[in-house]
Amino acid sequence: MVDATPHAEQGVPPAETPELELYHPKGWWTTYVFSQDAKVIAIQYSGTALAIGLVALVLSWLMRLQLGFPGTFDFITPEAYYQFMTMHGMIMVIYLLTALFLGGFGNYLIPLMVGARDMVFPYVNMLSYWIYLLAVLVLVASFFAPGGPTGAGWTLYPPQAILSGTPGGQGAGIILMLVSLILFIIGFTMGGLNYVVTVVQGRTRGMTLMRMPLTVWGIFTATVMALLAFPALFVACVMMLFDRLLGTSFFMPALVEMGQLMSYGGGSPILFQHLFWFFGHPEVYIVALPAFGIVSDLISTHARKNIFGYRMMVWAIIIIGALSFVVWAHHMYVSGMHPWFGFFFATTTLIIAIPTAIKVYNWVLTLWRGDIHLTLPMLFSLAFIVTFVNGGLTGLFLGNVVVDVPLSDTMFVVAHFHMVMGVAPVLVVFGAIYHWYPKITGRMLNEAMGQFHFWVTFVGAYAIFFPMHYVGLVGVPRRYPELGDVAFVADSVHSLNAFITIAALIVGFAQMVFLFNLVWSLRYGREAGGNPWRATSLEWQTPTTPPPHGNWGAARPIVYRWAYDYSVPGAPEDFIAQNDPGPQHRGAV
Amino acid sequence: MAVALVLVLVVVGSILFHILSPWWWSPIASNWGYIDQTLIITFWITGAVFSAVVLFMAYCVFRFRHREGVKADYNPENKKLEWWLTAVTAVGVAAMLAPGLYVWSQFITVPDDATEVEVVGQQWQWSYRLPGQDGRLGKSDNRLVTYENPLGIDPDDPYGQDDVVIEAADLHLPIDKPVKMLLRSIDVLHDFYVPEFRAKMDMVPGTVTYFWFTPTRTGTFEVLCAELCGTGHGYMRGIVMVDTEEDYQAWLDGQTTFAQLSAPTTVGVMDADEP
Ligand code: HEM
Ligand SMILES: [Cu+2]
Ligand SMILES: [Cu+2]
Numbered sequence: 124m125v126d127a128t129p130h131a132e133q134g135v136p137p138a139e140t141p142e143l144e145l146y147h148p149k150g151w152w153t154t155y156v157f158s159q160d161a162k163v164i165a166i167q168y169s170g171t172a173l174a175i176g177l178v179a180l181v182l183s184w185l186m187r188l189q190l191g192f193p194g195t196f197d198f199i200t201p202e203a204y205y206q207f208m209t210m211h212g213m214i215m216v217i218y219l220l221t222a223l224f225l226g227g228f229g230n231y232l233i234p235l236m237v238g239a240r241d242m243v244f245p246y247v248n249m250l251s252y253w254i255y256l257l258a259v260l261v262l263v264a265s266f267f268a269p270g271g272p273t274g275a276g277w278t279l280y281p282p283q284a285i286l287s288g289t290p291g292g293q294g295a296g297i298i299l300m301l302v303s304l305i306l307f308i309i310g311f312t313m314g315g316l317n318y319v320v321t322v323v324q325g326r327t328r329g330m331t332l333m334r335m336p337l338t339v340w341g342i343f344t345a346t347v348m349a350l351l352a353f354p355a356l357f358v359a360c361v362m363m364l365f366d367r368l369l370g371t372s373f374f375m376p377a378l379v380e381m382g383q384l385m386s387y388g389g390g391s392p393i394l395f396q397h398l399f400w401f402f403g404h405p406e407v408y409i410v411a412l413p414a415f416g417i418v419s420d421l422i423s424t425h426a427r428k429n430i431f432g433y434r435m436m437v438w439a440i441i442i443i444g445a446l447s448f449v450v451w452a453h454h455m456y457v458s459g460m461h462p463w464f465g466f467f468f469a470t471t472t473l474i475i476a477i478p479t480a481i482k483v484y485n486w487v488l489t490l491w492r493g494d495i496h497l498t499l500p501m502l503f504s505l506a507f508i509v510t511f512v513n514g515g516l517t518g519l520f521l522g523n524v525v526v527d528v529p530l531s532d533t534m535f536v537v538a539h540f541h542m543v544m545g546v547a548p549v550l551v552v553f554g555a556i557y558h559w560y561p562k563i564t565g566r567m568l569n570e571a572m573g574q575f576h577f578w579v580t581f582v583g584a585y586a587i588f589f590p591m592h593y594v595g596l597v598g599v600p601r602r603y604p605e606l607g608d609v610a611f612v613a614d615s616v617h618s619l620n621a622f623i624t625i626a627a628l629i630v631g632f633a634q635m636v637f638l639f640n641l642v643w644s645l646r647y648g649r650e651a652g653g654n655p656w657r658a659t660s661l662e663w664q665t666p667t668t669p670p671p672h673g674n675w676g677a678a679r680p681i682v683y684r685w686a687y688d689y690s691v692p693g694a695p696e697d698f699i700a701q702n703d704p705g706p707q708h709r710g711a712v
Numbered sequence: 713m714a715v716a717l718v719l720v721l722v723v724v725g726s727i728l729f730h731i732l733s734p735w736w737w738s739p740i741a742s743n744w745g746y747i748d749q750t751l752i753i754t755f756w757i758t759g760a761v762f763s764a765v766v767l768f769m770a771y772c773v774f775r776f777r778h779r780e781g782v783k784a785d786y787n788p789e790n791k792k793l794e795w796w797l798t799a800v801t802a803v804g805v806a807a808m809l810a811p812g813l814y815v816w817s818q819f820i821t822v823p824d825d826a827t828e829v830e831v832v833g834q835q836w837q838w839s840y841r842l843p844g845q846d847g848r849l850g851k852s853d854n855r856l857v858t859y860e861n862p863l864g865i866d867p868d869d870p871y872g873q874d875d876v877v878i879e880a881a882d883l884h885l886p887i888d889k890p891v892k893m894l895l896r897s898i899d900v901l902h903d904f905y906v907p908e909f910r911a912k913m914d915m916v917p918g919t920v921t922y923f924w925f926t927p928t929r930t931g932t933f934e935v936l937c938a939e940l941c942g943t944g945h946g947y948m949r950g951i952v953m954v955d956t957e958e959d960y961q962a963w964l965d966g967q968t969t970f971a972q973l974s975a976p977t978t979v980g981v982m983d984a985d986e987p
Contacts, residue, residue, distance in 0.1 A: 201943050201944070201945075201946060201947075202943050205940075205943065205945075274943070275940070276940045278940075280901055280939075280940065282899065282900045282901070282917060283899075283900035283901065283940065283941055283942050286899070286900060286942070288835045288899070288900065288941070288942030288943060288944070289900075289942045289943065290943060292942075376854070376916075376917045376918025376919075377853070377854045377855050377917070377918065378854055378897075378898065378899050378900070378917045378918075379834075379854055379857040379864075379898050379899060380835070380899050380900075381835065381899075382859065384854075384855060384857065388855075389918075390918075391918065392901060392916055392917065392918070393916060393919075426776075426784065427778075427783075427784045428784040428785065428786075429786065429787075429788050431787070431788075431789065431790075432788075432789045432790070432794050433788065433789065434789065435789065435794050457903065457912055457913050457914055457938075458914050458916070459895070459913060459914045459915070459916045459919060459921035462816075462819075462820035463820075465816050465820070466813055466816065466817075469809065469812060469813060469816070470809065470813070473805045473808065473809045474805070476801070476805050477798060477801050477802055477805060480797070480801045481794065481797065481798060481801070483765060484794075484797045485794075487765060487768055487769050487772065488793075490769060490772035490773070490776065491772055491776070491785075492776055492784060492785035492787075493772070493776050493784045493785070494776065494778050494779075494782060494783060494784040495772065495773055495776050495777045495778055496778045497715055497773070497777060497778070502715065505715065505719070505769060505773065508765070508766075508769060509719065509722060509766055509769075512761070512762055512765050512766065513726075513762060516758035516761060516762055517758070519754060519757075519758055519805075519808060520751065520754050520758075523750070523754065523808055523809060523812035524812060524813070524816045525746075525747055525750060525812050525813075525815040525816040525819055526747065526750050526751050526754055526812060528747060528819065528910065528911055528912060529737070529744075529747060529751075529907070529910040529911075529912070530751075531912070531938070532903060532905070532912070532938040532939060533938070582718070585722065589726060589729065590729065590733075590735075593729075593733055593735035593736070594735065596735065596736060596737050597735050597736070597737060597738065597907075598737065598738055598907030600905065600936055600937075600938045600946075602940045602945060602946070603945070603946040604946050605946060606946075607947075609934055609936075610932075610934060611738035611907050611908065611934065613734060613735075615734055615735070616735060619735065687788070689784060689786075690783045690784035690785070690786055691786055692786055697783060697784070
């Protein structure tokens, strides 16, 4: 039953679930701190994620300073470099992007966009945040642990992760990291079940699956994937904790460390890699799919045009989600696994490029004959397409097994994944914040600061990561605190590294302007009104802005159409809200 | 306008950077020119797609930017166009995958006449072992590693006695002879990486991994470790020299076997004999 026809106004099925009895907070603490309101939880998640993300950003400056000007900063020893690198990567991927897209945007947008009053299990939802916060605190604690945080790389490959040659390996660093990840997964599962059940069960009357905004589709599919992928990381973490603390040998073969025969034997380091990447590859899409969804809605709204090929877009999200579970070993082409796997995983990996390309085509075709308003959300969306296409295409190098052989573990890989899963999703995060901030706070973000932020971030990030591919092409390996003099690397590469570092510092500074804008506009931003972008989806149709507890006042909205009725011929305005019954019924309901 | 211009500049700038930048791979020194060629094909296809998409966007932004009184079109989908685009993408993907898989099958098919060379990684140095007169490497096991037997060669395996052991020193290889590099680790993951050879592979304690190649150019090449192996990872370097056949033999004659190493007195006698 596919119902993506724009004028399926007739079909408004009866409500499937009875109204939820909401928990009504009695005091300040239960309203703002131990809140069960998804919107408050969303803000708590986002605030925490941005705060810890700031730590990861500062760590990236330190790494870049070392890479651009090796030998200048005495305190950045190789140990410290690896610790910065590990914490930077892990925080960015898990504690910032996953938490922000699912815990932040998911919590804020899902109930509002599907016309629910809240998440289906508000109490569990609250617990989800507090466990996430605990996970973050454990992570932060590792900075202060004896021996410091782990320096095993964000991939935490054993055996080195739990041995003494790696920073934090024999100290508390690796233990705290594993415990923090386990906590994160527990907390995420509580939230994730909520997002899924709310989308499946909590939609308002008339909100069929094929009328949902793509934002919801993206977050929903990503959450389902995360619920399937995180258990692999969970068991890997538990097993590694056992290896480290109880002397089991899940991942540990017989080995001699620093002249000392260890008591381990019989385990498989490659098993860990399979478990890690069975989680790790879907993780890329757990970050990407919400970004795909959100950017679709931003483009459509600000180009005043329906998203092109909505049904194809939904199917592409689902197919990408499914396929991304059978490509994980493309991270392991040179891991020593059986070489025949290369044929299979290269083929699946390149096949995934097809639905991904369809999404890109449909975004740019949405612009075609649009009415493009170059607002900040639109600018960030355009920048997202540029960086995502760039990073996605370099994925075709690394996915094509034999081409990966010279490039794997070089700076080319670092450039590739930053472009595709660092810069591109972060640009969507910014676009989304400029887009929804008015709904969350009732005020617009400052435009001038926003323009500055946009241009520096977009051009700067491209200047950081595009040339970096060529550093990798020359052959510079990743995870090297310094290269020293190597015959195959020309001196000019060192100048290029210095340039990249300077660009990184400038981009970093622009983020401070953004954070300032977030705070400044809270007080001084222009009043936004309820629907400043003249958008169709339900969150813009709330009775008050910011939306009240319970979202909808007396009655939940009824949905008559999809979320993309922009510039409908003959309509009086250039958008028709999803809960607008249409000209013939207007005023009737 | 400015936005469209910047998008065009991104494309033009990227292409110019690609053409003009001095940063390109080091001249190849192995038979894996095919890999380079596949990479070049991929550059062409992906470069064309990138330019097309971004230029199309630039045109749209320029042509369809908001103007008072102009409404956007309303066209939810276009099945035919979507299928066409899917088909063209599939062809492009196949054009990259087919040569890729073909070269991969060569990459994993070791020629019969390849000589075996063992590389042993250890925090944070490279050692090597050659099969010796009998052309076979003896058994090895990490549990046998001692100060005197750093590579853990099985002393009870007769094949191991004549193995040439090169501990923490340079490796030499004869030119134009295919070699199968057998990779082994004493402690953690490492990765034997010589940029000029194009090939690399992780070394995993507990198993033996491999790759093969034929050196095609004499010279001195740097070995780097390409898999994070702890604090010294960035400093785990080594040297491989590709020699002419004569130079190689001369070098080989100066090396010590496992038997010589494990019998210190004999080594002493040998040393005295040497000029
Ligand atoms: C301007 C922003 C950023 C800069 C300058 C930056 C810089 C760096 C640097 C220098 C490294 C270490 C490279 C190496 O030595 O191998 C690194 C690693 C990494 N970064 Fe970023 N980064 C930025 C943003 C991000 C974002 C947004 C993400 C989110 C996905 C991210 C994810 C990672 C990951 C996963 C690693 C790998 C860590 C490892 O090798 O274990 N980074 N980054
Ligand atoms: Cu992957
Ligand atoms: Cu290493």
